Structure formats: structure tokens, C-alpha cells
Amino acid sequence: MSNRIVAPSPHLHGDFSTPRIMRDVVIALIPAFAFSVFIYGLSAVFVTGIAILSCMLFEWLIDRFMLRRASTLGDWSAVVTGTLLAFNLPANISPWLVILGSLVAIGIGKMSFGGLGRNLFNPALVGRVFLLISFPVQMTLFPDTAGVDAITGATPLAFVKEALKTGTPVTEIMPNIDLGGMLLGFKDGSMGEIGALALLLGGIYLLIRKVITWRIPVFVLGSMFVFASILWLADPQEYMNPLFHLFAGGAMLGAIFMATDYVTSPMSKAGQAIYAIGIGVITILIRVWGAYPEGISFAILIMNATVPLINMYVKPSRFGGRTPKKK
Amino acid sequence: MLKTFRLGGVHPHDHKISKDAAIRIFDVPKTATIPLGQHIGAPATVAVKKGDKVLVGDIIGTATGFVSANIHSSVSGTVTGVDAVPDGGNLRKPAVTIAVEGDEWNPAIDRTDTLIKECTLEPKEIIAKIAAAGVVGLGGATFPTQVKLSVPPGKKVEMLIINGVECEPYLTADYRLMLEHAEELLVGCEILMRALGVEQCRIGIENNKPEAIRHLNEILGSGKYHQGISVVPLKMRYPQGGEKQLIAAITGREVPSGGLPIDVGAVVQNVGTTYAVYQAVQKNRPIVDRVVTVTGKQLGQPSNLLVRIGTPISALIEACGGMPADTGKIINGGPMMGRAMANIDAPVTKGTSGVLLMKTEESLRKAEMPCIQCAKCVDACPMGLEPFLISKLSRLGLYDRLEKERTTDCIECGCCSFTCPSNLPLLDYIRLGKAETMKIIRARQAK
Numbered sequence: 001m002s003n004r005i006v007a008p009s010p011h012l013h014g015d016f017s018t019p020r021i022m023r024d025v026v027i028a029l030i031p032a033f034a035f036s037v038f039i040y041g042l043s044a045v046f047v048t049g050i051a052i053l054s055c056m057l058f059e060w061l062i063d064r065f066m067l068r069r070a071s072t073l074g075d076w077s078a079v080v081t082g083t084l085l086a087f088n089l090p091a092n093i094s095p096w097l098v099i100l101g102s103l104v105a106i107g108i109g110k111m112s113f114g115g116l117g118r119n120l121f122n123p124a125l126v127g128r129v130f131l132l133i134s135f136p137v138q139m140t141l142f143p144d145t146a147g148v149d150a151i152t153g154a155t156p157l158a159f160v161k162e163a164l165k166t167g168t169p170v171t172e173i174m175p176n177i178d179l180g181g182m183l184l185g186f187k188d189g190s191m192g193e194i195g196a197l198a199l200l201l202g203g204i205y206l207l208i209r210k211v212i213t214w215r216i217p218v219f220v221l222g223s224m225f226v227f228a229s230i231l232w233l234a235d236p237q238e239y240m241n242p243l244f245h246l247f248a249g250g251a252m253l254g255a256i257f258m259a260t261d262y263v264t265s266p267m268s269k270a271g272q273a274i275y276a277i278g279i280g281v282i283t284i285l286i287r288v289w290g291a292y293p294e295g296i297s298f299a300i301l302i303m304n305a306t307v308p309l310i311n312m313y314v315k316p317s318r319f320g321g322r323t324p325k326k327k
Numbered sequence: 328m329l330k331t332f333r334l335g336g337v338h339p340h341d342h343k344i345s346k347d348a349a350i351r352i353f354d355v356p357k358t359a360t361i362p363l364g365q366h367i368g369a370p371a372t373v374a375v376k377k378g379d380k381v382l383v384g385d386i387i388g389t390a391t392g393f394v395s396a397n398i399h400s401s402v403s404g405t406v407t408g409v410d411a412v413p414d415g416g417n418l419r420k421p422a423v424t425i426a427v428e429g430d431e432w433n434p435a436i437d438r439t440d441t442l443i444k445e446c447t448l449e450p451k452e453i454i455a456k457i458a459a460a461g462v463v464g465l466g467g468a469t470f471p472t473q474v475k476l477s478v479p480p481g482k483k484v485e486m487l488i489i490n491g492v493e494c495e496p497y498l499t500a501d502y503r504l505m506l507e508h509a510e511e512l513l514v515g516c517e518i519l520m521r522a523l524g525v526e527q528c529r530i531g532i533e534n535n536k537p538e539a540i541r542h543l544n545e546i547l548g549s550g551k552y553h554q555g556i557s558v559v560p561l562k563m564r565y566p567q568g569g570e571k572q573l574i575a576a577i578t579g580r581e582v583p584s585g586g587l588p589i590d591v592g593a594v595v596q597n598v599g600t601t602y603a604v605y606q607a608v609q610k611n612r613p614i615v616d617r618v619v620t621v622t623g624k625q626l627g628q629p630s631n632l633l634v635r636i637g638t639p640i641s642a643l644i645e646a647c648g649g650m651p652a653d654t655g656k657i658i659n660g661g662p663m664m665g666r667a668m669a670n671i672d673a674p675v676t677k678g679t680s681g682v683l684l685m686k687t688e689e690s691l692r693k694a695e696m697p698c699i700q701c702a703k704c705v706d707a708c709p710m711g712l713e714p715f716l717i718s719k720l721s722r723l724g725l726y727d728r729l730e731k732e733r734t735t736d737c738i739e740c741g742c743c744s745f746t747c748p749s750n751l752p753l754l755d756y757i758r759l760g761k762a763e764t765m766k767i768i769r770a771r772q773a774k
Contacts, residue, residue: 006668008752008758011656016748318584
């Protein structure tokens with residue numbers, strides 16, 4: 001009798017795999033990347049390339065010489081981290097800062113916790129926030145979307161924050177803001193966050209491929225919209241149009257690609273809703289009253305820290321939890 | 328909108344390659360090996376000895392206690408032994424072996440195809456006949472049917488639910504029964520309704536079996552049968568054939584944790600079981616055979632065979648085109664919940680709904696990767712559990728936490744392992760943790 005395989009059920013496996021999921025995320029980022037290249041030209045290719053390669057290199061080095069284990073590059077997660085980190089940087093940033101950011105993202109953000117699946121914080125955001133705090137000037141000088149000789153422009157969020165601080169009423173600011181252009185991506189900002197529409201397209205791809213569910217993006221953007229609307233309705237001269245908040249800064253990139261990171265988001269549907277609403281509310285709080293013009297990176301990292309607690313106390317809806325209808 | 332259950336579930340490809348193969352009566356084997364424990368509960372007590380002559384349908388094992396079932400001879404001939412015989416997992420289990428001589432049936436059994444619609448028996452008499460015939464859940468769970476029909480005092484049944492879901496990929500035995508023996512099935516429904524004293528019966532069928540839905544609706548449309556019987560088409564989703572999921576899909580009620588279907592006023596019987604009930608009550612025919620789907624992507628002739636209990640499984644494979652060269656795994660049952668067999672000479676039993684041959688490539692598990700907390704197992708769990716967590720707790724042996732996380736609710740459907748992108752054997756560990764937790768709970772209750 002030949003050797004038969006005997007194993008407990010199930011004997012079938014779905015077609016999901018970690019590398020497939022990670023590759024899908026990379027594919028979903030292509031429209032935004034293409035838009036970034038269209039706006040910033042080769043420098044976008046350059047920054048993204050350096051970020052991906054250095055993330056992969058650092059992961060390999062740490063696997064090989066510190067953790068002394070087989071390379072984990074095959075799971076494609078280093079590529080995702082690299083791409084997302086690059087998307088959070090200005091297109092004209094120095095390559096040395098990209099490499100430093102990659103080291104922090106992979107080394108501290110991910111591998112120090114034990115690698116993929118164990119990190120508490122989103123690695124790309126750890127890298128970005130490290131750079132933002134350590135190199136505030138380089139991190140907030142963006143090439144003008146006209147793309148000519150790196151004339152630095154302010155992001156819409158920074159522009160509005162500055163104007164509001166000096167007491168300019170919203171009605172005078174609004175003529176300078178082109179919401180339609182912001183949606184398409186004609187605004188200054190980090191290289192991957194500008195094309196809101198391109199990011200949405202990637203998000204739809206992820207939904208179709210069942211990589212993400214609608215819950216986290218919708219609750220992040222929804223809670224931002226609701227919170228901003230309340231402020232706007234209370235005083236439309238003091239607070240910006242809620243649509244502005246959705247199209248500005250890293251809202252789309254954060255809601256669709258960063259907040260949905262599996263490892264650093266909660267497991268239950270209710271938990272994901274709480275986490276996502278937390279991100280939306282904190283983002284608006286920082287944007288409106290905080291020291292920084294944009295706050296979604298901080299909001300995501302703060303809520304990342306609450307995930308173990310959420311997982312502990314917020315359980316999925318159990319079968320049989322519903323009480324039977326009485327006749 | 329088609330109905331379905333509320334939580335979790337997955338969508339494996341259904342691979343119903345044998346769906347157009349009509350049920351074929353399979354040859355009587357030369358020797359039959361009939362295990363005494365073919366059901367959940369205590370094995371039957373042997374009622375024959377070596378050298379006895381038996382007819383088809385004679386009792387060879389009597390039920391031992393309440394949760395047990397009678398065992399009948401599926402062949403006629405001479406008992407050659409009552410020994411421990413290896414089952415599919417190569418574990419030795421008591422069984423009666425019979426050398427077949429001819430095919431003589433017990434004269435009390437009506438072997439004609441004439442449909443007998445009329446049933447005037449009292450509920451108690453019906454249940455007694457079902458028990459006498461050794462009817463058990465033929466969907467694979469093999470729970471003795473008379474126990475399910477004996478409603479405890481204080482409980483009230485409102486609805487009989489017939490399980491025609493057959494959500495396991497590949498299997499088509501119930502589907503063929505619904506197409507070829509619909510009338511008998513509906514009489515079976517009426518008998519069960521009579522036994523339970525209910526006026527409502529729902530037959531749940533997934534929408535990947537439109538012919539079965541149409542066929543049953545046509546017959547019901549003629550008005551010959553009880554007006555309380557109707558077909559409920561369901562959206563295809565595994566594990567809809569799970570008892571609790573099916574009740575939830577059809578009634579919207581969820582059986583509470585640790586409860587029974589009767590707690591929400593439902594009793595569920597499988598299509599094959601209902602057909603066996605008809606045979607038992609109207610024809611005095613005990614369970615001596617059953618429909619088995621023999622299938623596999625490379626098998627020459629995927630078939631649905633009416634097989635005598637006790638026939639070696641290897642004989643079925645031979646009759647369906649022989650064992651394909653590249654066969655990595657042979658499964659007794661469906662691919663989601665069936666058991667991989669080590670010994671294919673093991674006999675067909677009441678619970679054998681299918682025999683599935685899988686290629687080596689499909690049979691091997693993929694390499695495990697780290698858990699990425701993707702929550703796909705949580706989303707897939709039809710019981711609303713957290714498989715990633717209870718699997719980890721099982722590994723760590725934290726049984727008090729396993730109990731709090733409702734591990735004992737697990738129905739072992741396999742959705743978590745199926746969906747895991749990191750190929751983690753979640754259910755393997757959950758099974759271990761669940762078994763240990765149940766042992767601890769029982770020990771505590773015994774105090």
C-alpha cells in the first residue's frame with residue numbers, strides 16, 4: 001500500500017496567502033504611484049525605489065545576522081512597508097533620510113517586535129513619524145505640484161492652519177482652495193498621499209480582492225466627516241468645510257492603506273469600528289487644535305497602541321447571542 | 328433576497344462533479360463487515376454468534392441504552408466472526424463479519440417501489456419503528472434519530488427542518504435522493520411532522536441545486552402533500568448544512584450557547600435520514616444500505632452508489648474507474664469535515680456520505696507562516712468565536728480562558744483553517760483545546 005496522507009479536516013484551503021495579500025496591496029498602490037510620477041517625475045520613482053530596496057535590505061540583514069533565521073522577504077511585507085513609507089515622504093527628500101526612515105521602520109517598527117505579525121505599530125508610520133520629528137524642515141518642504149525646480153509649497157492643511165491662526169475667516173480662505181483639484185490630487189503634499197482619487201481606486205481594488213473590508217476606511221473617513229461637519233455647522237467662519245478634510249493631507253492614504261494594516265488593527269468588527277472612529281476623531285482634533293497641520297499619522301499610531309486593549313474587551317458577536325423571539 | 332445564516336462562513340468551490348450521475352445499485356459484497364458502533368453513543372450489543380445464519384434486515388446488534396442504535400445485517404449468509412476489525416483510521420472496533428450467500432431478505436420487509444402515502448400510526452409507534460430500524464442521522468453526524476424525535480417534557484417543537492443543503496463540496500448523495508426519491512422524501516416529512524406533532528416543515532436547499540428546488544416545488548404544488556411543507560432556497564455558503572446554521576438561516580433564531588435546536592423550537596433531520604424514516608415506517612425496511620458519493624477530480628467515473636453497509640470502500644473505488652495513480656488522500660465524507668482514511672478496506676457505515684479521492688498536490692498542507700492578525704478567521708467563524716485566539720490558548724493550555732472564550736461552541740467546520748492566509752492549522756489546535764476543556768467541564772459537573 002502506498003503512502004497515504006492522513007490529516008485532520010479541513011482538507012481544502014482557500015486561495016488566500018500572505019504573499020498574495022501583500023502583492024495585492026502593492027498592486028493597489030500603483031495608481032497612486034503612477035499619479036505621483038506624473039506629478040513629480042523621476043524623483044517619485046527614485047524615492048520609492050530607495051525606500052523599497054532599503055527596507056528589503058534591512059529586513060534581510062536583521063533576519064540573517066541578528067535573528068539568525070531564514071529570510072522573510074518572501075512574504076512581500078517589506079515591499080509594502082517600503083512603498084507606504086515612500087508615499088509618506090516629500091518627493092524631493094534626501095535619499096539618506098529615506099534610508100534612515102527605512103531602517104527605523106523595519107528595524108524598530110517591525111523586526112524589534114519579532115517581525116511580521118507581532119509589531120504593535122504600523123512600521124511605515126513609525127518611520128515617517130521618526131523622520132517628521134527628527135527632521136521637521138526636510139519633511140515639510142514639498143515640491144510645488146507645478147514641479148518646477150522644487151519650489152516649495154505649503155500643503156493645503158498647512159496653508160489653512162496658518163491662515164486661520166492669523167484670524168482669516170473661512171470665506172476668505174475658500175477661494176484659494178480648489179476641492180475638485182484636491183480630489184484629483186493637484187495639491188502639495190507627500191508624494192503618495194496627494195492623489196485622493198487614485199488612492200480610492202486602489203481601495204476599491206482591495207475591496208474586490210477581499211484584502212480589506214469597508215469597515216475601517218468608512219469609519220475613519222465617516223467619523224472625520226461627521227466631526228468636521230459638527231464643527232463646521234457650529235461656526236462655518238472658524239472651521240473648514242468637512243469635504244476639505246476628507247480630500248486634504250493623508251486622509252485617503254491613511255484610511256485606506258495605513259489604518260487597515262492587519263497586524264495593527266483590531267480583530268473584531270466592533271473593535272475595528274471603535275479603532276477607526278478613534279482615528280477619525282483624533283485626526284480632526286490634531287488638525288483643528290493641534291500643533292501639526294496634519295494628524296492622521298499620529299492618530300493611527302495612538303489607536304495602534306489601543307489595539308491589544310480593544311482585542312481584550314471587544315469580542316465578536318457570538319452565535320446564539322441573540323435571544324430567541326418569544327411567541 | 329435568499330436566506331442564509333448571520334455570522335461567518337466561507338465559499339469553497341462546490342465541485343459537484345457527480346451531480347448528474349443517477350443513483351446506481353451497487354453489487355452485494357462477498358463478505359460484509361458490519362461495525363457495531365456506527366453512530367454517536369454506545370455501540371450496539373452483539374445479538375448473533377459465529378455460525379448463525381442471517382437474512383438481510385435481521386438484527387445483529389441491539390441498541391445499548393437510550394443514545395444508541397440497532398444494527399441490522401445488510402446481507403444474507405453466515406456469521407463468520409465477531410471481532411475487532413480495523414476502521415478507516417486503523418483503530419480496531421467490534422464488528423460482525425458475514426460470509427454472503429445469496430440475497431435473502433427478511434420477509435417482514437416490503438421491497439417493492441410502491442409508494443405508501445398513508446400513515447395512521449401514533450407518534451410513539453412511529454418513533455418505535457424508527458428506533459427499531461436503527462435510523463441515525465445520515466448526513467454524517469450519525470446521531471440516533473429516535474433520540475432527536477423524543478421531545479423532552481416542557482419543550483415544544485414548532486417546526487421540522489429538513490436539511491437538503493449538502494454544503495460539503497463534492498458530495499451529491501442527498502441531491503440525487505431529492506431528485507430521484509422526492510415523493511418518498513415528502514412522505515417521510517409528513518411522518519416526521521406527525522411524530523413531532525408540528526404543522527410546519529421547511530426543506531432548506533442551497534441555490535446551487537436549482538433542479539432539486541424546482542422538482543420538490545412542482546410536487547408540492549400539486550397539493551398532494553401537507554400544506555405546511557415548503558422549500559426554502561438558501562444562498563450558497565458553507566457551513567449552512569450545520570444544524571445551528573441551518574436553523575438560523577431558515578428561522579432567524581440562533582440556538583443559545585450550550586443549547587439544543589429544541590430550545591428554539593426546531594428539530595432538524597437530513598434528507599437521507601428522512602428517506603430512511605419513510606423506508607423504516609412504511610416499508611419496515613431497516614438501514615441496510617445508503618447512498619454514497621464516490622468522487623474525485625481524477626476518478627474515472629464519479630458516481631452515486633446505493634451501497635450495502637459493510638461493503639469495503641476499496642470496492643467502491645474499483646467500481647468507479649479504479650484508484651487514480653496520483654491519489655494523495657482518501658477521505659471518508661466531504662473535504663471540509665470528512666476523515667482522511669488510512670485503511671480503505673474499512674467498511675461503508677451509516678455515516679459514509681461520500682468517498683473523495685484527492686490529488687497529492689491538494690492533499691499536502693502548505694508551509695505555515697506567522698499570524699498576521701488579518702482577522703479572516705474571526706470573520707469566517709460561523710459561531711462568532713476568535714479562532715486565532717482559541718488556537719493560541721489551546722497551544723498554551725490555558726483552559727480557564729478557553730472556557731470563557733466559548734471554545735466548546737466550536738462546531739469544527741474548518742472555516743478558520745480554510746481561510747487562513749498563513750496556512751495555520753487553527754482547527755487542529757482548537758480541537759485539542761476543546762476536547763480538554765470539555766473534559767474539565769464534565770469532571771466539574773460530575774462533582
